[in-house]
Amino acid sequence: MTTPTATGSTWTFDAIGTSWAIETASPLPSIARDAVSAVIERFDREWSRFRDDSLVSALADGRAASVPAPGDADAMLSLYDELDTATAGAVNPLVGDALARLGYDARLTLAPWGDPEPAPAWRDTLSFRDGRLSVTRPATIDVGALGKGRLVDLVLGTVREHVDGDLVVDASGDLAARGEPLRVALEHPYDTTRAIGVATVTDAALCASAINRRAWGDNLHHVLDARTGAPVRAFAATWALADTAMRADALATALFFDGGPELAASWNAHWVRMHTDGRVEWSPGFDGEIFA
Template sequence: MADSWRFDAIGTRWDIVTDEPIDDLLRREVAGKIEVFDETWSRFRADSLVSGLTASAASATGSVAAVPSPPDAAAMLEVYRELSDATGGAVNPLVGDSLARRGYDAGYSFVDRGAQAAPGDWPALLTWDDELRLRAGATIDVGALGKGRLVDLVLGILAPRVAGTVLVDASGDLAVRGGPTRVGLEHPYDASRAIGVATVTDAALCASAVNRRAWGEGLHHVLDARTGMPVRRVAATWVLADDAMYADAAATALFFDGGPELAARWGVDWVRMTTDGRVEWAPDTEMELFV
């Protein structure tokens, strides 16, 4: 591959690697797409659409706060419904306040103020069609699949207009047009080691681990929405799928009971490592494992 473009956006490092150079006009289009997504869905920005919706819902006693539905709302929130059903409510798009209380807040304070469960009846509080409506002062967080969705959107801009192989990598959530591209499955407790290798061809690979975005005494970004407690049994997950949003979503689901069953229904390939060092995988995995 001849051209590499590295930048920071949405709080993470991006690497876009292509056979052919990406011109300035296309780079501006990619940057604009990322900015629009961030200003819509980021709970870390006071000026974002979801932050405004939360503020409006908190002040609208007994009524509903509503905004025109963003283009990605239905695609993402319908998948959240599947995630929630499959995991018994452990994955929930109204987990934002739970994360903030544990210290993963808009100011990145990393000060733990105790566990708080997310609203279990979230489908009654958050609805979407032509409008995105919130019925309580809860905070939307699309971290279970949002980065994967954005990777797909960026690849969708580049793939039709850049010849050859295109790889879009947002710090471990990546999608490839063309290939094959071999990617190591980083050991969650030793970044110098890999537990295996995935070969990605016209597909996406997403990973999640408790050592990423971790702080304090055993705190990290993967919470059980039912309790507000960090997950303890699974340390890392990897998923191969046709697109990055489903790979990202399944990688989140695999931290919980019901995750493997959902991955099977979706037809995605997966591997996960538990906190005691055991490795589990899909029965027909095509990933090469060093076990």
């Protein structure tokens, strides 16, 4: 939840299954809105496992073993490599089939059809070279660990080509801000009317992840340990502050596992996370306040 700007304009819309709000000092011209829509459509058409015509769906259902590599492939897969190493394999871009087994599939049936299974070893299955994204066998890429953050960065860059001044791009919990410091409430994962604290975002990004946001069935949710294919149980919510939204989003995922805090320290990033028993911990130097 962001603090609304005192003056300016807010453009709200829905895209990639979530709500967006772009706050600017002056109304966005139509050319800027069209450019933002084009960036989001391109990203979704390439990376969404929820649409049949995407590149990753072609790799998942066997229609193709190789597709033209999206422009984001190098940046995102390189960051996945860091996440994989930091979390000892808990974060993996081929977790899509494991999510589908538990009901979080392309049709959002939310009906599990099998027991949890580990994701395949992605470095042996997925490759990116010579401008092609390839798999050795059908496999479902899911970039949920950092993809929305990447898209927030792309939208931010697009908007900045058209307007000056203070700017906030907020994609329902993943946001980037430029200009005046922004105070953001950290929503309590067990009571969305409350906050556990407040973070100050200054020319940076804040991303959050919580097990209550996409949850269904018998204690099932979208944050899986790729090594087991089962939902994580130790933490209920995470927040990460970093220089880019993609890094903040990646850290919000990594913080559900051992190795997340160490990765954040190596990036000079800050974080907060809540255990499922209600205990809260945060990084040294966190710019904000945690309520007692």
